[in-house]
Amino acid sequence: MQRSFEEWVGAPEKGQKRLITLLFENMSISATLRRLNNERGHVQIKYDDANGVAFREWMRVVFSKSNSQSCGNYIEIHKIDHQVFRILPFPLKEKPDNLIVHDWLLHKGAGKHRSGDALQEIQAIIQSIEFVDSEGQSHYNRMFSHQFASWAWEIEKRVVPGLGLKSDFEKDGTWVEVEFGNARTYYQDFLKFLLAFKHGSAQIGVLVVPSESFARHLCNVGRRRAESKGKACYSGMIHFENVRREFQYLEFMLSMPIAIAGIGSQ
Secondary structure: OOOOHHHHHOOOOOOOEEEEEEEEOOEEEEEEEEEOOOOOOOEEEEOOOHHHHHHHHHHHHHOOOOOOOOOOOOEEEEEOOOOEEEEEEOOOOOOOOEEEEEEEEEEOOHHHHOOOHHHHHHHHHHHOOEOOOOOOHHHHHHHHHHHHHHOOOEEEEEOOOOOOOEEEEEEOOEEEEEOOOOOOOHHHHHHHHHHHHHHOOOOEEEEEEEOHHHHHHHHHHHHHHHHHOOOOOOOOOOOHHHHHHHHHHHHHHOOOOEEEEEEEEO
């Protein structure tokens, strides 16, 4: 059973605030937990006064791109008790053995979502998946399902109640398809996005596909496995460069924001 962050953190009523303690490294500071008086009732943790200098400096160092030990855009919050929370950096560094996003293709205003929570989370999820040289697409499909679930995304959400189509992942109006299929299986992914946009809550569709080199690697892994089972061949796989070439012929019918991420190892 999932709980909202507001409930988990013990947020006050809208328009109210209370003091909490943040623990980090071997230090601690007092901060203010606020609940904004807006429709959503967003929660803020404020540490912008003089008391928060040490924490801000720690954050700057931890998330500096020049720091090879740890860099990224997220933190983990561990609840010690009602008033005390431990802060840990989320390991978003681009390690040689983890996947990364090599390129983005952005359509119909998808660029304004680039810095939003959803696309930042998707990039974090991709970077948290280890590249394993001997594994093929089924392994990565399992890893994506596991990681998206750990970030509280809904898995296999039905696009339209009357149809059997399901989207891989959905959260707060962001619909995601991770595609390792054959050359044009991603056409159906676009159809799912459009149906969810027309009949559901979709605000943006995100298609995640391998880069050309990563697709070639996965095909080689699949081909070796097929040959070991006595099969003659292993079919090809869609990749980002092919999607980008074909997109000019498809974009006229894509009436919603769509982002396409090309992923692979470093």
